[in-house]
Amino acid sequence: MKKNAINVYSEIGKLKKVLVHRPGDELKYVTPQRMDELLMSAIIELEQAKEEHDAFTKILRDNGVEVIELADLTAEMYDSLTPSEKDAFLNQWVKEASWGKKSSIDALKIKKNLSKKVFDYVKSIKPTRKMIDKLMAGVLLSEIGEKSIILNKDKKNEMVIDLVVDPMPNLYFTRDPFASVGNGITLHNMKYPTRKRETIFAQWIFNKHPEYKDVPQFISKRDGKETIEGGDVFIYTKDVLAIGVSERTNMEAILRIATNIKKDKNCEFKKIVAINVPPMGNLMHLDTWLTMLDKDLFLYSGNIKSALKVWEIDLTKPITPKSPKLSTAKLADILAKIVGKKVRMIPIGGKDGNQMDIDIETHFDGTNYLAIAPGVVVGYHRNRKTQKALEEAGVKVLAFQGNQLSLGMGSARCMSMPLVREEVK
Template identity: 30%
Template sequence: MTLVYGVHSEVGRLRRVMVHRPGTALARLTPSNCHELLFDDVLWVKQARVEHMTFVDAMRYRGVEVVFLREMLTETMRIPEARRWLLDRRVNDNTVGVGLADDLHAHLMEIDADALSSILVGGLSKVELPMKANSVVASVLAAEDFVLPPLPNHLFTRDTTSWIYEGVTLNPMRWNARQLETVNIAAIYRFHPDFRDAGFPIWFGDPDRGFGMATVEGGDVMPIGNRAVLIGMGERTTAHAVGQVARSLFAHGAAERVIACKLPKERASMHLDTVFTFCDRDLVTIFAEVVNGIETYSLRPGEKPGTVDVRVEEQPLTEVVAGALGLQKLRVVETGGDAYVQEREQWDDGNNVVALEPGVVVGYDRNVYTNTLLYSACSGQALRAFPYARHRRLSQALASLRDRRIALPA
């Protein structure tokens, strides 16, 4: 049976989702490299795996089919054409250097698919090279330096691609530490049996192209229904990308309106979904300090083909979104507690929950005040509040694995 892929709502019943287990890449984090790899600190990987599987079990309990990124990559790498396509982009003179690229490429073409997928996600250090490298790059590297970098941010599967109605974007990411994630996922979408014949369009993005200032991450992208899309513009997603995504959606008749939301360029609100998420068809949770100051712009198809009309919205974001959905107003749950608690709970992703179906959300037990308000607003259907994960980025990962709300045939 051919799967039908698409995301038509932030709160529709989640049918199928791709997640990534904490593993080798996270074990590569150290105090000296974690900031370069976009983590605030190192993680306790064993506990991260326990909490991640708790999350997976919770989704399965609600009937969600859960697939794992590395297993999908392994299955993809068993296809010779797919392996060559990906290695051509991951192992070449520009990425590993003259004198090493050819030999390493040839070696990786022959190894077991599971071992290869582990390297493509977990990285390969100089000391782990299977051959002696006579190259400038290898000569200047220390033994523990990486020839192929680890990709610990693969944990945040929501960011790498964005399913928007019947199609997907292959996101050009803001930071170098994340850009190779898109290449891995592109290989899965292009060659894996679950995706290669599905016929879904790619709205934006191509791992073989450079996009300059046009960067986007999935935590900023929300198809909310009624052919409208919210896209945040902050630390990771730029207006340059928003315009291109909107133009493509309009040209294909995939959307009628894109609501662009100007966010502060701050780490605490790096994505729209860290300050604003849907919990039910008419219910959102927000960090009011940021959301109440968001400037919004409505993008619609221009009069001439290929053009985009942009208008500044005068109303607050919640009113703009309600109007786009044909609602009189949204129910709003703000971050709970006093000013100190609100700042702490926002940092701990109190407003970044995942809806498994309308009114059923997953959050974190550390955010006691916000969770209490959400529990009441969702009629007591809050599914599970997870233990805090020692580190905000893991907490954010668990809350952000929403990216593929894939609809299957009834």
């Protein structure tokens, strides 16, 4: 393994290398009838979303960050494979492909019979980068020489199916399929079927890519009861890993990570703190209502008003199902204990924000800023009151328009996975 292939021991250390995904044709294949199924809140206008994402990555590059595209990294991995490994990768993609609504048994049977055609079609696409884009975007029946499938013809619930392989429209949220944790990664079993497929790319990158294949994996099972997503994974200090216990991340996964971190002699974490994420609106991850912006500065949603459950896992002791020690505390006290000093807390919408301000700016991920250095953050321009509050607190805010990207329910932190950060001094 090359030195520092993954090196992330903070939320705020100067960002050196980051993984992103520029939105592609996968967003064109989301229809109004399937938004809930595909975990999208609206139909996103692709060309505008691309321009917004380009503005985001330009800010990163202008500030000295090396920006890596997920599709480029996947293409590099694929080109490094043997012919048999290439077939294995594509066969896995076909096997895990989503073939329309699961309730549509007839469509499922018809489309499964087309799997070889799909395999041959995607394998024939050149160059490799173009093929990877198609794997991410989805495949139309017309692209493999087939007509649209019509189910229940002449009935009120008639269904017309144009796709033989569904898109992965949430891919531009690269925070979730895996997370950089210290010197390694956590490869995730994501909760919902439409997102589980996204982790195929990370699985193969961290098993086969020449630069990343030897990176430690602190969790790597992509199915089963242990579920986790990257929006719940935070590194508040070099000693403490914080993980949200949410609708998408459970304690079973956290215990697995604790066990494997303890086994790795090169990983420096001494404690895991698991923080309960209250079920509320679109607060599906810890980073949808709380982010760290500086050594002692946190941004949070005022919709979290009650004391929180918190579990501590001591990584210097044997790990068992009884290892998590439960307590209840206010958010500021939890964070102060972790960072070892009194913390400054900025609420969404600022201290004078009313409930409408809180609700609207929380909805558009006003907490979801990406810190690229201590006190320097990137996020949407649309959360104006929160941005003003940050600037009044001395935070440098690098804002970009995100009117289309924000409809996917995530901001700059969601759209980025740090690979290397400098140490915080």
